[in-house]
Amino acid sequence: MQPANVVVLLLIASVPCQGDELPTCHPQDFHYEFTECDDLGGRWRVSVPRPKACVGGAPNPPQRVNDCTTSCGAGMYLDRTRLQCVTCPRGKYSL
16 A cells, blocks of 8 residues: 555544534434425424434434414414414514
8 A cells, every 4th residue: 555545544534423523412402393294184293403413312202293284373383392382482473
């Protein structure tokens, strides 16, 4: 093997993977998102880790929501954690 090849190989081998530097995800590192509505008129609420904050961990299992038309009244929004309509914080609004 040529000396230049050895140097390149050593440089590549010494570059750490980004995932190796991130801590393991904990429950507070996840937020919820909804999938698109499916042919049965429902969707799934899934746990998604914060980008570039952590890796692995055990997210909550997906939860089926059998209604794609959930709507909250004026001054309220759908809390994705509790899957309930809650009052908007003062100075905030929901569309």
